[in-house]
Amino acid sequence: MAQKDSEFVEIRWRDRAVRIEHQWLSPERVGAPLIVFLHEGLGSLAMWKDFPQQLCDAAGWRGLVYSRPGYGQSTPRAADEVWSNDFMHCQALEVLPALLKTLAVDIEAQPPWLYGHSDGGSMALLYAAHFPAAIAGAVVAAPHILVEDISVSSIELARLAYLETDLRARLAKYHDDPDSPFWGWNRIWLNPAFRSWSIEAEIARIRCPLLALQGLNDEYGTLRQIQGIAERLPHTELLELANCGHSPHRDQPEKVIKAVTQFVHNHNRGDFL
Secondary structure (H helix, E strand, C coil): CCCCCCCCEEEEEEEEEEEEEEEECCCCCCCCEEEEEECCCCCCHHHCCHHHHHHHHCCCCCCEECCCCCCCCCCCCCCCCCCCCCCHHHHHHHHHHHHHHHCCCCCCCCCCCCECHHHHHHHHHHHHHHHHCCEEEEEECCCCCCHHHHHHHHHHHHHHHHCCCCCCHHHHHCCCCHHHHHHHHHHHHHCHHHHHCCCCHHHCCCCCCCCEEEEECCCCCHHHHHHHHHHCCCCCEEECCCCCCCCCHHHHHHHHHHHHHHHHHHCCCCCCC
8 A cells, every 4th residue: 555646535524624635445356345544543545555455355345444634644633633523423423424435435325334443433423323324334443432540641641752752753643633633633632521422322233344452561541441332332343452452454464354355255145234
């Protein structure tokens, strides 16, 4: 993916034009299922590197990767724009549907699959809960369904690293304006009002196939997150990964690709109720 140029499309979101950076993966696989990748809180299209293509190749599927508004080469967050507690809802229920519509993804004839990481995993869960007929299935890696102390502590450390180390310079490799995603993400997660954020009740309405995976050494969340999903959605398949942190696709790519490929092939029959 690193060698491939990004494409850009403009969507209308909240009465303004927003540029979205995106890439199609293996579009020549006409008729193959589509999997859409939703990145983490500091991620972007480029930060996925070649994982989405590797997964699409293993499954024989098509892929769509994009940078959310404020990230990568998409329209950056205005300096005075402060994200609200429902920022993940806004991305899942407004931006993603607008993007799919603009890109002419036929969600009725062939609903897409979603692969979401961290905040992107939470967004995948929200999309699945609110648009049950517009999704074939979802894989969520290190998702958040509530705020844990470990998450807040690690995000506080990330703030110090951004101010005192080369973290800003490293993020600048993946974002046109690294301050845009970092402060948007960091300030809302460290806002005391956000401590009560939870989507535990909302996700109970999900009916599509669901695989939830988490590293046992995740510095941003515990197994309480994916176990909480399974408590509300007994059909959820869980994968706990040893020697793995917050980014399973980077720490354990072979295991993740094997598990996801098997999962999506098992459930891509159109007979899931």
